[in-house]
Amino acid sequence: MAATLDQTIAQKQHTLLSRVFATQTFWVVIAVILACLFLSFATDSFATPKNLYNITRNITFVAIVALGMTFVIITGGIDLSVGSVLCLCSMILAVTMHAGYSIEIGIAAAIATALIVGAFNGVLIAYLGFPPFVVTLGMLSIARSLAMVASNNTVVFQFGPDHDKLLALGGGAWLFGIANPVLYMILLALITGFVLRWTKFGRHIFAIGGNEHAATLTGVPVRQIKVAVYMISALAAGIAGIIQTGWLGAVTTNLGNGMELQVIAATVIGGANLAGGVGTAFGAIVGAALIEVIRNSLGLLGINAFWQGVFIGGAILLAVLFDRIRNFRRSD
Amino acid sequence: MAVLELTNISKHFGAIQAVNDVSLSIEPGQVVGLMGDNGAGKSTLVKMIAGNFRPSHGTMQMDGKDLILHKPVEARQHGIEIVHQDLALCNNLTAAANVYLGRELRRGVGPFRILDYAAMYKRAGQIFAVLKSETRPRDLVKQMSGGQRQAVAIARTMLSQAKIVLMDEPTAAISVRQVAEVLNLIRHLRDQGISVVLISHRMPDVFDVADRVIVMRRGRKVADKTIASSSPEEVTGLITGAIEQVS
Numbered sequence: 148m149a150a151t152l153d154q155t156i157a158q159k160q161h162t163l164l165s166r167v168f169a170t171q172t173f174w175v176v177i178a179v180i181l182a183c184l185f186l187s188f189a190t191d192s193f194a195t196p197k198n199l200y201n202i203t204r205n206i207t208f209v210a211i212v213a214l215g216m217t218f219v220i221i222t223g224g225i226d227l228s229v230g231s232v233l234c235l236c237s238m239i240l241a242v243t244m245h246a247g248y249s250i251e252i253g254i255a256a257a258i259a260t261a262l263i264v265g266a267f268n269g270v271l272i273a274y275l276g277f278p279p280f281v282v283t284l285g286m287l288s289i290a291r292s293l294a295m296v297a298s299n300n301t302v303v304f305q306f307g308p309d310h311d312k313l314l315a316l317g318g319g320a321w322l323f324g325i326a327n328p329v330l331y332m333i334l335l336a337l338i339t340g341f342v343l344r345w346t347k348f349g350r351h352i353f354a355i356g357g358n359e360h361a362a363t364l365t366g367v368p369v370r371q372i373k374v375a376v377y378m379i380s381a382l383a384a385g386i387a388g389i390i391q392t393g394w395l396g397a398v399t400t401n402l403g404n405g406m407e408l409q410v411i412a413a414t415v416i417g418g419a420n421l422a423g424g425v426g427t428a429f430g431a432i433v434g435a436a437l438i439e440v441i442r443n444s445l446g447l448l449g450i451n452a453f454w455q456g457v458f459i460g461g462a463i464l465l466a467v468l469f470d471r472i473r474n475f476r477r478s479d
Numbered sequence: 480m481a482v483l484e485l486t487n488i489s490k491h492f493g494a495i496q497a498v499n500d501v502s503l504s505i506e507p508g509q510v511v512g513l514m515g516d517n518g519a520g521k522s523t524l525v526k527m528i529a530g531n532f533r534p535s536h537g538t539m540q541m542d543g544k545d546l547i548l549h550k551p552v553e554a555r556q557h558g559i560e561i562v563h564q565d566l567a568l569c570n571n572l573t574a575a576a577n578v579y580l581g582r583e584l585r586r587g588v589g590p591f592r593i594l595d596y597a598a599m600y601k602r603a604g605q606i607f608a609v610l611k612s613e614t615r616p617r618d619l620v621k622q623m624s625g626g627q628r629q630a631v632a633i634a635r636t637m638l639s640q641a642k643i644v645l646m647d648e649p650t651a652a653i654s655v656r657q658v659a660e661v662l663n664l665i666r667h668l669r670d671q672g673i674s675v676v677l678i679s680h681r682m683p684d685v686f687d688v689a690d691r692v693i694v695m696r697r698g699r700k701v702a703d704k705t706i707a708s709s710s711p712e713e714v715t716g717l718i719t720g721a722i723e724q725v726s
Contacts, residue, residue, distance in 0.1 A: 151615060152608060152611065153608055155613045155615065156604045156607050156608055156613070156614065156615055156616070157604060157615075158615055178719065274546065328602065333646065344594075345591065345593040345594055346594065347583045347585060347592075350572075350580075350583055350594060353571060353576075354569045354574060354576075354580055356571065356573060357569030357570055357571035357572055358567070358569045360565070360567065361565075361567035361568055361569050361580070362569070362580070362581075363568075363579040364551075364567040365567060365581035366551070366555070366578065366581035366582070367581050377504075377691055424569070424570070424571035424646055425571060432626070
């Protein structure tokens with residue numbers, strides 16, 4: 148009897164393979180690969196180095212912000228302000244450098260701005276009990292407005308003495324011809340994945356999303372962690388803003404407009420659950436990739452760009468549908 | 480010597496007297512049933528022992544030393560563990576992750592410390608074996624039965640050297656077969672020398688597993704006697720007030 152009990156306890160119910168097959172992320176990866184294969188054969192222009200370079204680089208901005216958003220969504224929150232925060236941080240960087248300061252000071256100012264905005268969101272949500280949707284909706288408006296104030300609503304395209312450094316940072320390709328933003332994205336994804344899987348902080352984020360009350364009762368510092376995730380989300384938006392400034396070589400107050408929806412779409416397609424408790428770094432990247440591949444392919448296949456929203460919306464619904472089907476089967 | 484001793488404990492919230500001059504002592508390895516109607520003061524009493532509230536009057540002593548608690552964490556440091564009524568489990572995490580929630584094991588040096596999955600799975604598995612519960616540390620709590628969920632919540636209390644486990648209505652919302660499972664878990668705790676305070680509405684459970692029964696009514700302790708010298712009828716009378724008080 149004792150032996151059988153020990154065996155039962157030691158038993159692993161799922162093999163690694165069965166776990167992989169059961170994730171939504173896996174099927175989205177398959178979809179991305181199939182789409183790429185199809186496009187490689189169906190068009191001459193998809194599998195060219197130039198197009199692949201463009202696609203991978205375009206993925207990065209949404210993907211980097213989605214990595215930060217993943218933290219927030221796992222706790223069961225939402226951050227609608229990321230697009231505006233991205234714009235504000237870009238603008239702070241641009242204005243600071245335009246005024247003659249070095250790139251280091253510009254980046255420090257942009258990052259500080261992001262962290263302050265994130266902390267403001269987080270404190271209102273965690274300590275004053277505001278709903279995340281409302282707080283970040285307010286910040287969506289505030290941050291973009293501040294970007295307009297900072298620049299007097301002009302386009303900034305001259306970045307002072309370190310102009311070239313900034314453009315190289317965002318627009319260069321320092322390693323094997325891979326666009327710099329892609330390198331940053333890979334690095335940030337690895338850090339995110341590590342934090343979520345291997346740190347106490349990551350474990351507590353999942354716990355808060357699973358059952359916030361339980362997390363509080365077991366001594367998890369729920370409030371501090373919530374502030375931290377909104378700071379991470381804003382920081383990710385700020386980093387994406389800095390890189391995008393270097394890539395574009397100009398900042399307008401329109402930058403990142405509506406980006407929050409793309410970012411949330413990417414995380415959801417990648418398997419994150421808006422109810423909280425589920426999400427991965429890899430999923431955020433894959434979700435962003437699927438959106439970009441759809442967008443790119445429509446252009447290459449000569450389909451009217453107005454159809455883009457239909458296909459991206461369809462992808463969101465389809466990805467979540469897979470999840471629902473699995474849950475139906477489990478509850479039977 | 481009593482592991483926990485409460486002397487003339489009172490608690491009032493403004494004009495409301497929730498607990499009124501209650502004294503009791505709990506011996507090591509004893510299962511005490513704490514019974515009473517809603518609003519009788521059971522929860523307030525338990526929350527004082529758990530460190531959620533501070534008593535307005537009276538003293539608490541643990542192993543002969545004064546016990547003053549400011550926060551729930553301090554109660555835990557003194558070896559007082561609570562199994563909450565809703566079990567406080569995260570469905571999206573594994574059994575082992577839930578057992579170790581808030582006190583995860585890590586390995587590494589200095590700031591470079593990562594979660595020690597292997598050690599947590601192993602230790603959680605050992606605790607489930609002690610509890611004689613067929614619960615797999617790697618399974619998600621989402622997929623577990625009521626009895627297994629109880630085992631996860633109870634396993635938490637066995638991570639450190641708990642002296643007293645307070646269980647708030649552990650059998651309130653589970654099936655008959657699982658009730659038997661939970662009562663067995665309580666016996667296993669007792670066999671480890673841990674005192675258990677079982678807060679329950681269910682007369683059969685208390686008479687099945689407890690050594691002693693304490694009855695509260697309107698903030699006062701109205702009975703404190705061994706199970707052998709009491710009966711369900713008497714306890715019912717005490718809870719409702721049909722019987723005023725027994726010594």
